[in-house]
Amino acid sequence: MSxxxxxxxAAGAVVALPARLVEPVMYGLQRLLGIRRMPWVxxxxxxxxxxxxxxxxxxxxxxxxVSGSDRLFPWDRPLVGGAxxxxxxxxxxxxxxxxxxxxxxxxxxxxSLVFVPVQVTAMILIALLTAICLNRDIRARGxxxxxxxxxxxxxxxxxxxxxxxxxxxxxxxxxxxxxxGLTPVNxxxxxxxxxxxxxxxxxxxxxxxxxxxxxxxxxxxxxxxxEAARMDSATPWRVFTRITLPLLKPVLLVVFILAVIRSVQxxxxxYVLTGGGPGSATMLMVQYIFEVGxxxxxxxxxxxxxxxxxxxVALLIFTGIQMRxxxxxxxx
Amino acid sequence: MASLTLxxxxxxxxxxxxxxxVDLDIKDGExxxxxxxxxCGKSTLLRLIAGLEDVSDGDIRIxxxxxxxxxxxxxxxxxxxQSYALYxxxxxxxxxxxxLENIRMAKPEITRRVTEAATLLQIEQLLERRPKxxxxxxxxxxxxxxxxxxxxxxxLFDEPLSNLDAELRVMxxxxxxxxxxxxxxxxxxxxxxxxxxxxxxxxxxxLRKGVIEQVGAPLDLYNHPRNLFVAGFIGSPRMNxxxxxxxxxxxxxxxxxxxxxPPLVLDGAVEGAATGAPVTLGVRPEDFLVxxxxxxxxxxxxxxxxxxxxxxxxxxxxxxxxxxxxxxxGQSKAGRGDVIHVxxxxxxxxxxxxxxxxxxxxxLS
Numbered sequence: 001m002s003x004x005x006x007x008x009x010a011a012g013a014v015v016a017l018p019a020r021l022v023e024p025v026m027y028g029l030q031r032l033l034g035i036r037r038m039p040w041v042x043x044x045x046x047x048x049x050x051x052x053x054x055x056x057x058x059x060x061x062x063x064x065x066v067s068g069s070d071r072l073f074p075w076d077r078p079l080v081g082g083a084x085x086x087x088x089x090x091x092x093x094x095x096x097x098x099x100x101x102x103x104x105x106x107x108x109x110x111x112s113l114v115f116v117p118v119q120v121t122a123m124i125l126i127a128l129l130t131a132i133c134l135n136r137d138i139r140a141r142g143x144x145x146x147x148x149x150x151x152x153x154x155x156x157x158x159x160x161x162x163x164x165x166x167x168x169x170x171x172x173x174x175x176x177x178x179x180x181g182l183t184p185v186n187x188x189x190x191x192x193x194x195x196x197x198x199x200x201x202x203x204x205x206x207x208x209x210x211x212x213x214x215x216x217x218x219x220x221x222x223x224x225x226x227e228a229a230r231m232d233s234a235t236p237w238r239v240f241t242r243i244t245l246p247l248l249k250p251v252l253l254v255v256f257i258l259a260v261i262r263s264v265q266x267x268x269x270x271y272v273l274t275g276g277g278p279g280s281a282t283m284l285m286v287q288y289i290f291e292v293g294x295x296x297x298x299x300x301x302x303x304x305x306x307x308x309x310x311x312x313v314a315l316l317i318f319t320g321i322q323m324r325x326x327x328x329x330x331x332x
Numbered sequence: 333m334a335s336l337t338l339x340x341x342x343x344x345x346x347x348x349x350x351x352x353x354v355d356l357d358i359k360d361g362e363x364x365x366x367x368x369x370x371x372c373g374k375s376t377l378l379r380l381i382a383g384l385e386d387v388s389d390g391d392i393r394i395x396x397x398x399x400x401x402x403x404x405x406x407x408x409x410x411x412x413x414q415s416y417a418l419y420x421x422x423x424x425x426x427x428x429x430x431x432l433e434n435i436r437m438a439k440p441e442i443t444r445r446v447t448e449a450a451t452l453l454q455i456e457q458l459l460e461r462r463p464k465x466x467x468x469x470x471x472x473x474x475x476x477x478x479x480x481x482x483x484x485x486x487x488l489f490d491e492p493l494s495n496l497d498a499e500l501r502v503m504x505x506x507x508x509x510x511x512x513x514x515x516x517x518x519x520x521x522x523x524x525x526x527x528x529x530x531x532x533x534x535x536x537x538x539l540r541k542g543v544i545e546q547v548g549a550p551l552d553l554y555n556h557p558r559n560l561f562v563a564g565f566i567g568s569p570r571m572n573x574x575x576x577x578x579x580x581x582x583x584x585x586x587x588x589x590x591x592x593x594p595p596l597v598l599d600g601a602v603e604g605a606a607t608g609a610p611v612t613l614g615v616r617p618e619d620f621l622v623x624x625x626x627x628x629x630x631x632x633x634x635x636x637x638x639x640x641x642x643x644x645x646x647x648x649x650x651x652x653x654x655x656x657x658x659x660x661x662g663q664s665k666a667g668r669g670d671v672i673h674v675x676x677x678x679x680x681x682x683x684x685x686x687x688x689x690x691x692x693x694x695x696l697s
Contacts, residue, residue: 222415222417224413224414224415224417225417225418225419225420227384227411227413227417228411228413228417228418228419228478229419229430230384230403230404230405231382231384231404231405231409231410231411231431232405232430232431232434232478232482233405233406233431233434233435234405234430234431234434235434238434242419242430243419246421247420247421
């Protein structure tokens with residue numbers, strides 16, 4: 001026996017050891033429960049995790065939203081019914097946040113309603129464009145794929161700090177601008193530029209992920225369909241609109257749903273980059289929830305829970321609509 | 333309809349030379365089949381003609397005009413792909429009309445052409461379906477239909493039948509041949525299946541490693557293969573080969589000898605034969621005369637006798653462990669272990685020299 005095969009045998013034995021230890025236990029369980037109940041044994045670890053960390057918090061959240069005070073433990077909290085929701089909706093004029101008792105909630109909601117469509121549209125357009133470029137026979141394609149995916153692997157705080165360093169008043173961008181003889185701009189101090197950079201940085205940080213999904217979708221389109229289109233005198237634009245887009249539709253839909261959910265959840269990058277400012281110009285829903293529930297004193301868990309529940313319901317409705325659209329797309 | 337000329341066409345992918353140089357003339361209205369084993373460059377050659385690949389050097393002329401710098405869509409050729417390459421999200425009708433819409437043809441003319449092609453291929457009732465709702469044979473028809481609507485000068489087929497089952501393949505073979513008779517266009521058809529080549533072609537082009545080995549009518553290639561490769565490739569089951577030497581030359585006979593085999597006197601003469609020269613004798617399975625009794629020819633031990641009913645194939649072994657396949661018309665009396673005697677009749681044999689080139693055709697006096 002060569003050293004290689006000896007090593008392989010030893011490694012195999014090590015790998016097999018847990019299996020040999022577990023095997024008698026499993027057989028015992030199967031004798032005890034019967035083979036039809038065995039799937040539950042294998043599902044149990046995952047089920048426990050999902051119930052403990054996903055389902056249970058949802059129910060706890062519902063309870064918090066209908067209970068008051070700044071006490072943490074549920075048994076210390078008095079029930080207040082719909083009072084938290086009433087507070088959120090306490091407005092004279094829903095189009096003017098300053099007439100609301102919780103004006104920040106409505107400002108954050110308004111910001112999210114602008115941020116999400118703009119960011120998702122920009123994200124998908126840029127990711128699609130990048131994926132199309134990376135799908136071509138260009139030099140150093142693997143390198144560029146890596147480069148575009150790289151920001152996805154960065155911690156959101158690192159992303160935000162990097163861009164803060166670039167965008168702050170004495171930052172790298174203004175350094176470049178002033179060395180070109182132009183007037184530096186205090187990017188993060190004005191609402192409009194801060195909002196623009198919020199969109200830009202979050203797109204930059206996440207587009208690699210969607211680019212990879214779209215690239216996989218593009219590569220799944222058979223090459224000879226494109227060759228047939230070439231023989232069929234299709235211009236590049238018609239190839240894109242009549243071949244690529246329709247065949248990419250299922251993947252685009254998945255990307256769209258993921259991007260919207262992710263966009264609604266945007267928090268960490270902007271919290272570090274702008275802190276929701278200037279004023280409340282870049283404060284989105286999740287940051288509002290965080291501020292109300294955890295950052296400000298006294299902590300208003302009830303209000304935060306009510307706001308996050310509303311957000312969850314909105315996302316649920318949105319996903320439902322998306323699924324219906326995707327299903328009708330599959331039928332035709 | 334158009335003639336096609338390939339003039340010293342070469343193609344390299346990077347450092348790999350796939351087609352070292354091809355010269356070929358295809359006449360207007362001919363049905364030409366490119367045949368060869370996988371990787372012989374036949375599909376590449378077709379794609380060069382289509383314009384899906386650029387030639388590295390040389391010229392391609394359609395009706396005398398060079399097309400090497402003309403994009404695929406404007407060469408007046410249409411291609412039927414091996415995978416059909418139908419647009420999966422479009423109906424059959426949209427698949428057929430897409431190319432015509434792209435050149436901004438008038439709607440009524442598009443409708444007329446689509447209807448005409450659909451009628452010709454009997455797919456009218458499928459026009460509103462999607463490719464995935466069609467069977468393999470129907471998809472094949474749609475792919476051909478898409479080529480027909482474009483009314484090309486030259487049709488290109490890239491192994492179009494290889495994804496169909498055996499029965500359907502025979503049917504489509506006949507249909508494509510009929511289609512060629514009806515349309516009269518020049519057609520170039522690529523296949524690795526020599527039976528398709530034999531049954532469909534006006535002219536077969538046998539390719540190996542990007543080089544044309546022989547061009548000719550199917551029976552020309554069958555009866556007069558220019559070299560060992562063509563002899564072995566064309567014809568099914570393939571020709572039997574026995575290596576040996578010329579022992580003696582008579583006036584109208586050649587005596588062929590191989591180690592362990594009794595000398596065989598072949599009736600007929602060939603040019604370029606010399607006594608003592610190492611040669612390979614080629615005999616097609618159906619050319620062997622079988623005698624069950626007389627001790628004439630080579631003794632062959634039957635290892636398997638396949639009875640097809642109308643004919644029989646005897647898998648035999650000659651002395652020296654040389655396998656040989658013999659076709660016997662009718663139902664053979666030979667069984668496993670029997671020894672039969674086989675020899676080719678006058679003129680029904682081929683001799684190849686040490687380089688594998690045929691030594692001319694056997695002439696009978």
